[in-house]
Amino acid sequence: MRITAVAMTKGGVGKTTTAVNLSHGLARRGQRVLLVDADTQGQCAKALGVAAEVTLTEVLLGEANILDAVTRARDQLDLLASDHHLTRAALAIARRETAGHLALAEALAPVADRYDHVIIDASPGVDAIAVNVLGCANDVIAPVALTPAALAGVFDFVRHVERVGKHNCDLRLRYVLPTFLDLRAHQSTDALQQLRENFAELVCRPIRINVDLAAAFGWRQTIFEHAPSSRGAEDYEAFVTQFAAGVPVSA
Ligand SMILES: Nc1ncnc2c1ncn2[C@@H]1O[C@H](COP(=O)(O)OP(=O)(O)OP(=O)(O)O)[C@@H](O)[C@H]1O
Ligand SMILES: [Mg+2]
Numbered sequence: 388m389r390i391t392a393v394a395m396t397k398g399g400v401g402k403t404t405t406a407v408n409l410s411h412g413l414a415r416r417g418q419r420v421l422l423v424d425a426d427t428q429g430q431c432a433k434a435l436g437v438a439a440e441v442t443l444t445e446v447l448l449g450e451a452n453i454l455d456a457v458t459r460a461r462d463q464l465d466l467l468a469s470d471h472h473l474t475r476a477a478l479a480i481a482r483r484e485t486a487g488h489l490a491l492a493e494a495l496a497p498v499a500d501r502y503d504h505v506i507i508d509a510s511p512g513v514d515a516i517a518v519n520v521l522g523c524a525n526d527v528i529a530p531v532a533l534t535p536a537a538l539a540g541v542f543d544f545v546r547h548v549e550r551v552g553k554h555n556c557d558l559r560l561r562y563v564l565p566t567f568l569d570l571r572a573h574q575s576t577d578a579l580q581q582l583r584e585n586f587a588e589l590v591c592r593p594i595r596i597n598v599d600l601a602a603a604f605g606w607r608q609t610i611f612e613h614a615p616s617s618r619g620a621e622d623y624e625a626f627v628t629q630f631a632a633g634v635p636v637s638a
Contacts, residue, residue: 390495390505391561391630392524396547397540398511400532401566403430404600405626406508408619409528411435411609412627414464418503421457421465425491425520426510429470435460436607439468446494447476453497461609465502473516481515488554491516492523513547521551526561528630533565533578533593541582564626565593591629594622 393406403426410422423443424431432439439458445451446467453467460466480490495505509520521527527548531541545560552558563586569575583590594600597619603610610619 388499388502388505389526390507390524391526391528392507392509392520393528393530394507394509394517394520394524394544394548395529395531395540396511396513396517396544397532397537400537401530401564401594402511403428403434403508404604405528405530405564405566405594405623406506407431407434408600408610408623409627409630410464410504410506411461411611412623413504413506413631414461415611416627416631417463418631419463419501421467421498421502421505422460423467423491423495423505423507424469425473425507425516426469427471427473428510429468430604431466431508432458432468432470434604434607435464435466435609437466437468439466442472443467443469443494444472444476447490448479453494457498477515480519487515488518488522488551491519495523518551521548521558522555524555525557526559528562528564529560530564530566530594531578531582532567533569533575533582534567535574535578538578538581541585560589562591562630563589564591568593568595570595592622592625594619594626597622 393402410420414420437460441451441456446453446456457465480487507520599614599617600619603613
């Protein structure tokens with residue numbers, strides 16, 4: 388089982404969109420996938436149209452077994468959902484005296500043999516849950532919106548990954564995924580250029596702005612279900628291919 392965190396301290400950069408569509412894209416290729424929502428906004432369940440009775444909160448607090456908490460969302464794709472109660476778990480973890488940063492890793496251990504991939508949708512910011520996400524991950528996908536503001540936040544995020552990496556030697560920033568590419572806007576193409584100058588081969592083929600990606604959320608569908616011929620589906624399919632091959636391919 389490989390654990391991949393989709394993480395970036397800045398909000399609204401495409402983390403959830405990436406986590407949901409990557410998870411479904413891998414599941415469509417026959418991989419056994421667990422998508423873990425580690426955000427109080429609970430967007431993953433909404434994106435997939437799933438109602439979960441038990442959430443990550445109960446698992447982290449030791450009130451539920453993870454096997455009872457995962458919900459089947461699609462063929463080959465299970466979801467461990469979250470909602471606003473996750474704040475309760477974050478506070479409890481922050482108060483733990485020992486190994487608080489490993490609570491999520493411990494929670495996921497019992498399902499290690501059941502999945503090929505665990506994809507974790509991280510929250511923005513750096514609370515105890517966000518630290519736990521990086522505490523248990525092998526790889527990090529960092530979505531970066533191609534705007535000056537989002538670009539400025541990337542370097543802080545890299546330092547944050549390095550700090551947590553001192554406690555998790557498996558952790559690697561593996562993919563920098565440019566999102567919201569607008570080929571007609573200079574600031575967007577300039578931002579892409581700067582990302583490539585700073586992160587070289589880690590930079591993946593970008594995800595273009597595509598209204599179908601936002602619309603799919605409203606329909607509780609992934610982009611492959613809602614608009615399989617859209618640019619969004621094309622770009623995420625290409626990212627799934629890169630991810631499955633294990634190497635970023637710039638284009
Ligand atoms: N490439 C895109 N083109 C157009 N809209 C997009 C694209 N990617 C994401 N969106 C939309 O932008 C909004 C923010 O995306 P998303 O929720 O994935 O970001 P996030 O990083 O998870 O946000 P948060 O930090 O709040 O969790 C959503 O409404 C989503 O549907
Ligand atoms: Mg999100």
